[in-house]
Amino acid sequence: MATEDKNRATAAAILPLVGGAANVSSIAHCMTRLRLGLHDRSLVDDEALKAVPAVMGVVEDDTYQIVLGPGTVARVTPEFEQLVEEGRASEAPAARTAEELAGKGAALKAQQKAKNATPFKLFLRRIANIFVPLIPALIGCGIIAGLNGLLVNLGWLTSVTPALAAMASGFMALIAVFVGYNTAKEFGGTPILGGAVAAIIVFPGVANIDAFGQTLSPGQGGVLGALGAAVLAVYVEKWCRRWVPEALDVLVTPTLTVLISGLVTIFGLMYVAGEVSSAIGTFADWLLSTGGAGAGFLLGGFFLPLVMLGLHQALIPIHTTLIEQQGFTVLLPILAMAGAGQVGAAAAVYLRLPRNESIRKTIRSAMPAGLLGVGEPLIYGVSLPLGRPFVTACVGGAFGGGFVGLFNQLGDSVGSTAIGPSGWALFPLLDGNHGLGSTIAIYAGGLLVGYVAGFVATYFFGFSKALLAEFNVSQEPVPSTVAATGPAAPSGGTSAKEPAGV
Template sequence: MAPENKNRATAAAILPLVGGARNIDSIAHCMTRLRLGLKDRTLVQDDALKALPAVMGVVEDDTYQIVLGPGTVARVAPEFEALVAEQPPQVASAPEELAARGAELKAARKAANATPFKLFLRKVANIFVPLIPALIGCGIIAGLNGLLVNLGWLPGVTPALAAIASGFMALIAVFVGYNTAKEFGGTPVLGGAVASIIVFAGVAKITVFGQTLAPGQGGVLGALGAALLAVYVERWCRRWVPEALDVLVTPTLTVLVSGLVTLYGLMFVAGEVSTGIGHGANWLLDNTGAFAGLVLGGLFLPLVMLGLHQALIPIHTTLIEQQGYTVLLPILAMAGAGQVGCAMAVYLRAKHNEPLRTTIKSALPAGFLGVGEPLIYGVSLPLGRPFVTACVGGAAGGAFVGLFSMLGDKVGSTAIGPSGWALFPLLQGSHGLGTTIAIYAGGLLVGYAVGFLATYYFGFTRATLTDLNTAPAPADAEAGEPTPVPAEPAQA
């Protein structure tokens, strides 16, 4: 089957299982997930969706998220959108009741699972997630260019590679401003226009608080703040400016007021905050690297579960702007290593649970590449204790990488998004590439090993192991009476 036919077939298989085109409110995708806004959650057939070969798992948040994996989701999403466009929504027999029921379910889900802080973090994540593909591409090119420069190869090509790798980062503030205004309900191009002031070379002629501004000062944090201010100024203008003058006055006042505040306040404040983040991250790893790595690696999976990991995205981006790489991501990636080790232990302990073992076999390749949702939601979290022991593995791997940071060997990533083995092409550090790769690989091995051992010996009670390894006996299969299979001893 041709790749495009395969992707369309996947989209066609998913569509009826989420209630058909009439049940779709919105369609988007990130690095690994197809994100759907649904009118009626009760129409979704979760089990049938999870059984599809291309589906690694499902996650319910503010949107219904189907985990397809990196690369695949970017190809399936357009096919899914095309199918929805080809099948206009059908008229329901009782449209008012259906709409009311869908609205009620949506409101109840939001009230139960969302807080203002989490909603704000989701908006922040939505600003940066669309930028990740460009960050990855430019990061890999930057790493390749650095390798060629160090080896002294292709001196006529390396300046071109440097320009290609650096162009996006030089203007990332504009993209952040555009996305911020779009996400918070303003005019996107006005957000981009205000944020572009930050990277304009002419700001070097402006003095604020006795200091001359530098192009790029404040970085993505300044751009985010400037565009957010522009949204509120624009809303104020829309409320008070007469309609006849709106097209002239509103954009002018929005850019002027937000621009002046950005130049004479936000750039300076955001610059100080950005510098503090860089110094703080370096101090933390230089002085408490092993402990900091243990805490960060151990708590990252719970942060993901609570949605709080989204707050780290601007921090990663700020570090990449300042230093060329983020030292936090390789440590946080160790959480995925603990998850993989945990899953391998569950596979061995659940010897007679074929459905669970099949899930693990299908999800492990993605887990090695840093896509952890299938293992989290399909294996460790439902089992309880293994989720905790997976965190222990992540803590051990994080402590390993953090220890080397204390010794002066920092390991960083030139982009955000990938983890696991997929992070290798993006690695960069304070010493040679070989040393950086060796430290990161060592952290992964420690995470795998500790996650495996902690889960194998401490991840199950006797009752849990008995339940996991219960299989129907041949004589009782029709009656549906299970027969326990002797399990290995486990600590209660």
């Protein structure tokens, strides 16, 4: 009961600071953030929100995002939704002013959206919206898979391990269906029709079908095929809605949607998507086996900027494809090193600014989350506003990524069975080709290298004389650039980590 009261208190503290129930148009959450659609952005009190104890930061994107952290956001969101419903019911007359509020905030909202409304970023955001809801299941099944593998290797609980294997594998066997469902929903079609078409890909009976001179195999094309099939189904459905008479719509539209999309999927998309998926796996293996250290250095070093630009979302289907093919993604442990560089950089900032208790307090409160892979508080509260420490954090991530990449090049693959967590939270999801002990040791070594490199780079090169003089005497919080520039960081995540959190 105490926990429920705490979550409700957090929701109650947030609601008036975002303009009240009448100002909230939509509510959703990802791995770490409460995402709100608002009628009038000017009614939000950013500074007061940041002062709420449970709030780690705010991010301005296509929605207004309040960073609460993993676990907390899933508990606060239902309480917030209930408070909004209660507020709308008790303020019925005020609800009539929603259009007026929307009109007042339209110009500001359009200005904020324009920064991140390029076609490419909008496409990536849609991709993230498809895959981010799947992350909790990927994490849960991934941890069970790791536990099952450990028990099998030890020869323990042999009567239980088959059940654990079924739990771990069931979702992955049908992930194409969930991708199809979410894709149709995201692109404006009927979700169940998208799932129905995508289900063709994993149906065992496709093994009796010949296409392009070869027999299809269940699961061929994977999530990429499911995504393509569902998008096609949406377009076929919309075409049918325009041309099929209303009296026949309920019968003809679903039939033609599944029939046309299904035939194209079987005799085209499954083959093409299968080839693309195989190429992705082959390229990832080649990249890390031939240029592992260099590739890891670049991937680990540039991941934080990718997050800031929202481009990391393009990696989500790649991670999922690798997990489908190989059982783990070799990219995520390397990208997770960006978070290690961030932690090391924050530790150096703490020591370099002994007189600035405001920044040091922020670091103390955000460091545990950073160690567990939730990087937003340290990024938006410390390194990014200061400038140089953000760059030196990237240097730490580069060295950590290079360390893990080097071992991949030497034949020790280090991967993750799910996407989402990073930092210490990734340990239960680690897998590789040379045993769990070796995999854990390499990943831990990469974290250590990232911490040390980020610390050293920041301590010696992270501050100019002017910057050090300015912030080593100030007791005011670091001026956040989030509201001003609105850096995007998904979903997830990330995040990561959202997916591929930092």
